[in-house]
């Protein structure tokens with residue numbers, strides 16, 4: 128089945144005699160045993176819940192994996208993943224990575240006795256050098272957020288495989304509709320489902336999907352032991368939101384492509400960063416590993432003051448962290464989502480305070496463009512430096 132069919136055609140209530148056409152919320156912490164010595168399919172919702180099982184099966188199918196796991200948030204998924212790595216070994220992370228991931232690795236994983244290395248994943252030579260014999264896990268993003276840097280995932284997967292390192296790819300920015308990490312050779316697909324998979328910004332969730340049973344068993348054990356699984360109600364919300372993933376992403380991408388082209392042609396900002404531009408570094412690599420460019424556009428406003436004015440004065444682009452929702456949002460990553468990265472590190476990433484990130488929603492593109500145009504035309508002229 129094609130992806131958009133899979134999104135809506137799945138077994139939504141296996142074993143339910145009433146044959147509902149939407150997955151019921153099994154809002155129960157406990158399930159009664161058959162007898163003192165016989166267990167049923169479920170006993171305790173931390174270990175397993177029928178609503179969560181339907182979602183987890185669906186997450187696995189969407190990413191072409193054998194098992195999927197739903198967590199309370201993207202960071203809960205990352206927390207679980209870090210427990211796969213034994214103390215005394217190393218995790219290699221991409222240099223341009225989500226701020227919360229950076230903070231977790233530097234401030235929590237290190238407490239677990241794990242060494243953390245950083246590498247520019249756009250440089251394959253650097254990746255080969257950074258993979259040490261003790262590197263148990265590599266964790267990266269492509270495109271990165273918010274700089275939208277592209278790395279060759281298949282080439283990196285062959286390096287990690289040779290080194291005996293598990294590769295985890297955070298595909299949050301693309302969603303499984305546009306990019307399926309396991310098909311590209313990654314061992315673990317990771318998503319903050321809070322973003323595009325849910326699409327409605329009405330709950331948090333995270334996902335891990337794997338293609339090997341050994342990894343699946345270890346993750347199931349850790350998910351139960353740490354108690355990080357997604358609640359039944361939120362599993363329902365995520366299933367419900369995910370059904371329109373293809374429709375939403377199509378409209379959001381179309382809007383983003385049109386706005387990016389217009390923004391660049393207008394010359395009203397210093398630079399427009401969008402992986403759909405043919406001259407975007409790594410554009411061809413991206414096209415070979417994803418089926419679209421996603422809803423995010425980054426712009427360099429020219430100064431922090433101009434960036435703040437854009438963020439504050441747009442009306443349809445709401446000032447919020449996060450992205451991928453069906454409503455357009457705008458943010459200043461330097462001060463918002465990536466503030467947890469130390470200033471010296473942010474600076475080394477050409478990651479400047481004038482960077483504005485737009486996440487384009489499903490609204491009419493004419494309204495979105497008019498909103499941006501009004502604000503950009505009213506900005507004070509740039510002062511020559």
Ligand SMILES: *Cc1c(COP(=O)(O)O)cnc(C)c1O
Nearest residue numbers: 200201202225297299319321332
């Ligand atoms: C938001 C995000 C996360 C963290 O997910 P939460 O659901 O916020 O915990 C991880 N990676 C990326 C790329 C993200 O955008």
